[in-house]
Amino acid sequence: MTTQSPFSFLEGILQKLPLPQLQLPTWAVHEAQRRVVLLLNHVLMQEPEAMARLTRQKNQVMLVQWRSFNFKLVATPAGLLDLATPEAVADLVMTMTDESPLALAQTALRGDKPAVRIEGDVQLAAEVNWLVEHVRWDIEEDLARVMGDVPAHTLSQMAKTLASTLREFLAKAATFVPGQSAK
Incomplete structure (x- = not known):
């Protein structure tokens, strides 16, 4: 059975809205x-x-x-x-x-x-x-020039953790089947 992302409903609504053409x-x-x-x-x-x-x-x-x-x-x-x-x-x-x-x-x-x-x-x-x-x-290297090595590394690690969390969320959302309990 193919699963559908819960975001597809939102995407369908956004595509059907009569939004003005942004110029x-x-x-x-x-x-x-x-x-x-x-x-x-x-x-x-x-x-x-x-x-x-x-x-x-x-x-x-x-x-x-x-x-x-x-x-x-x-x-x-x-x-x-x-x-x-x-x-x-x-x-x-x-x-x-x-x-x-x-x-x-x-x-x-x-x-x-x-x-x-x-x-x-x-x-x-x-x-x-x-x-x-x-x-x-290498964003971390550029940030280090501006704010120093430690703050740049900390900020970079936080961004990597956030990106990883978002990837995991998207992976779970893509396999989400309505009506089943989450594990």
């Missing part, structure tokens, strides 16, 4: 994208191999899409990323196929990657896949 001002979208690029470059600069791989893909344009949101990035000669011009033609298109924000959040909390449809340059796709698999942001 952010262009300047706000651009600024948010700039901040994401700064964060991505900060993480990339911690990994020389990642920068070397992006250098080989210089001037290649990647388009990331989810629902009505999209984000064009270009690999720079320095091995970093920058926003691509709106008229730039994408060499690689990555579209997140799951439309549900709740399902994406659950996937992220489980530590899984979202389902993505990839079209375009195979070599660029392989490099992006390598980046996703191997580059990680």
Whole structure:
């Protein structure tokens, strides 16, 4: 018997609500994208191999899409990323196929990657896949620069415990069968 997540009911209700289409001002979208690029470059600069791989893909344009949101990035000669011009033609298109924000959040909390449809340059796709698999942001190290080693480690451990607890909760919720007692 297949089980259904108790969250599916909530998700169904949210999808049926006639919510107004959120349209952010262009300047706000651009600024948010700039901040994401700064964060991505900060993480990339911690990994020389990642920068070397992006250098080989210089001037290649990647388009990331989810629902009505999209984000064009270009690999720079320095091995970093920058926003691509709106008229730039994408060499690689990555579209997140799951439309549900709740399902994406659950996937992220489980530590899984979202389902993505990839079209375009195979070599660029392989490099992006390598980046996703191997580059990680060491948040604890960045926090330690600001607040010291002990508080950063404590905060990091608390975050890891919270994430682990959420993962366990989601795993139990996914196997929940109404009418059965919890163990």
